[in-house]
Amino acid sequence: MSTTVDDLQAIADRVVAQAGAGEQIEAYVSRGGETAIRIYEGELEHFVSAQSEGVGIRVIKNGRTGFAYSGTLDPAAIAEVLADARDNVSFGTPDEFAGLAIPDGVAQIPQKFWDEELAGYPTDKKIALTKELEKLTLGIDDRVRVDEANYDDGWGEVAVATTTGIRESGRGNSCYVSVSTLADDEEETQTGFGFSVGDSPKDFNLQKAAREASERATRLLGATKPPSKRTTVVLDPYVTSQFISILSSTLNGENVAKGRSFFAERMGDQVADPRFTLVDDPTNPLAYTATDIDGEGLAARRNVLIENGVLKKFVHSSYSSRRMGTVSTGNATRGGFAGSPGVGCLAMQLVPGTHTQEELIAKVDDGVLIQMVSGLHSGVNPVSGDFSTGASGMLISNGTVGAPVREFTIASTLQRMLLDIVAIGGDVDWLPSRAHGMSLVIRDVTMSGT
């Protein structure tokens, strides 16, 4: 990484230096802090200011892996973590592919992750801008109340070291604001949300967040339950982002190796409409989850996964790549010091089309614009491909957006939806998510209502 964090690196180095004969050790050390501000009815509802730190140690010996972590950097606790990880090794099943990442010579692409202005941004100004967001949101439509307006920022420092020669450290910070709304109309209440992200608060677009939060809630007032039928759906960028994120597990090399992906035997096949090109590119600084290294300390890189609808590549960590007889794609994931690395996409992006959402809708005779989906965790199975989610949005007829609808589901299978893509919008939105979004048109989806 571009900036080094010497004290954390020294802790990681000290752990790794204790490796015995035939023992591989990885130490992941991190420290971070957060500020959370919530405004309600013009007043500060809560202010959270906190710091945390911890260490995770992975030990591999004779093909067996053990892991332990502790939420402190106290030297006695670190010694205990190493002892626990070593003890845990003896219970693993020997696996010839177990092991740490080995430096592969791929160069990191420098990016800026630390913003000095954010680091020094005064608390009273953070509170003031959150109050401003609430006020702006309330000023748009009389029917709208604000449930909560939030400011959140965080910073983190991390260092990783391994006996195989990985040695990386760095730091980053980020911030965002969000507002959730309630719109009332007699007996009915609908909800909306808006947010804005930035390197520092100067990047926030409070007006846009306020307008989206207000419109999302008011647009649904008077919504009815639609009749059931097969139709064309136009996914809002926010929904497309969620849809794309689901595909990560099907493109995960470890899932492929273990027979958990319906793409396992499909390399080189036409699995999506030819308009569909999906890349994973954490080196793109516009991506919210951009990074220069992966969860094992290898350089992050751009990988084309599906090109013109043809399946081209799975993403790999060092473990999954060894199993599959290939090389890591720099896609080890890590959920902080308390977890050992997994595999996954880091920053998913579709190659955009050229049309605006309005232009895409103009070509739909009969369909529905999907504003929100719910139950992605309960009604979508990435192993079988079954896809069914709750939804709300607006009906489309003869190219025009009409009446709001809610309390219905949209359903198909992931396999079919990829082939049934009709158009991809050019309205790219870099959302605070693992995948960016744009409007996406998919035909022949079942809408279930009355």
Place this chain on the structure above:
Amino acid sequence: MTTRTESPLVEPDVIARVLAKGRSTGAEFSEIYVEDKRSTSAGLDDGKVEQVTSGRDRGAGIRVIAGDTTGFAHTSDLSERGLLAAAEAAAAAAKQGDGGVHTIALQPVFRHPVNTIVQFPDTVAKARKVELLQRADVAARGVHGAIVQVSAGYGDSIKKILIANSDGIFSADEQVRTLMRVSVIANGDAGMQTGYNSLGHTIGFEVFDENDVEELAIRAAQQAITKLQARPAPSGAMQVVIKQGSGGVLFHEACGHGLEADLVGKGSSVYRGKMGELVASPLVTVIDDGTMAGEWGAIGVDDEGHASQKNTLIENGILTDYMWDFIRARKEGRKQSGNGRRQSYADLPMVRMTNTFVTNGSEDPDDIIRATDHGVYVAKLGGGQVDTASGDFVFGMVEAYLIENGEITEPLREGNLIGNGPQVLKDIDLMGNDFAMGGPGTCGKDGQGVPVGDGCPTLRVKSMTIGGTAA
């Protein structure tokens, strides 16, 4: 039964000084929550024990309330210096003029004895925990040649908490949880299908004396095998029979969240202003019970130091109470209900469910199915999600069948069901007499996950929308 006594996580005189520091800027309330959690987990996948993990999470959260403003800071440094620094940060955040000097007399709080632990998991050899995974793997693979993959996980935790506040509350709890889960994949002509089963209780390793790991795994495998023959679920509104146990998720989503006083207080619940009104079929009595021995959502005290309780929320269809935490109860001038919970010391408490369930009716479950001409039988529910303001909610069916002419017939593929909470509660027209609790759940709210239980008898909703693809 084993009893263990240990020294407190933080000495009472230090706590008193930290609480006083919390009020030093004029706040009327300060609180300290100390947590020391040790956990062990083990995972088996693809026939191999991949990793055993040991974890330690330890720290304190200091909350200071002045007027309607809450200041909160947390630290992993449990020394007096570390705690005082956190208290100072929280106090600064909730600053309200000059607070003067406060002395606090701490009084121990009654802890509801929910956990009778026979065998603390930290006294059990890791090899025995790993062996459970291997037994599950063998059992699942033995069900059918079409089982192509098995993943199993074991986890236990011992979480000691200490909560004290400037109102004088001083309480402690030791929360023990033991869990096992099995995921299975079966492969057939129409692609892959999954099966899942889990068990979790707030007791120790003795949970495996009372529950058979092989049976857990076999059921997960059978679920996947059954689904290989599944046809697409129907699309549209029809009668839905929900099986006992995991069906409790329906109530967690349809009314549980909407009865949380923080959401009600902000006017983001459809159940606001409905106290004393008929909000459900008279067949429906909904209870949230943190004292339910051994269940996944059971707690001795909540995370604000109040003894857990059994609270009746809806009685014979009439809304009788919401669930309360400290802040909301204080605002309304009433007692809290033992529902103030948090994910960890690093999180603010809020109103959360514990074990939420619907009580027995009088129908024989077989009669409920026989009385249904055409509908869907949901044998196992997955998770769900609700928009509490509109009341619209979904839940997933991970094992479901068609009901035709009063009989369960073909298995169905997965999907969500969607409904509106108040409408679905009114549309419950048959309630069974076979109450059971479902498996362990994690409820997410505002980014925090807490362990919860759900339960219900077999019941029927006269109309719900099934989110499948078949006509």
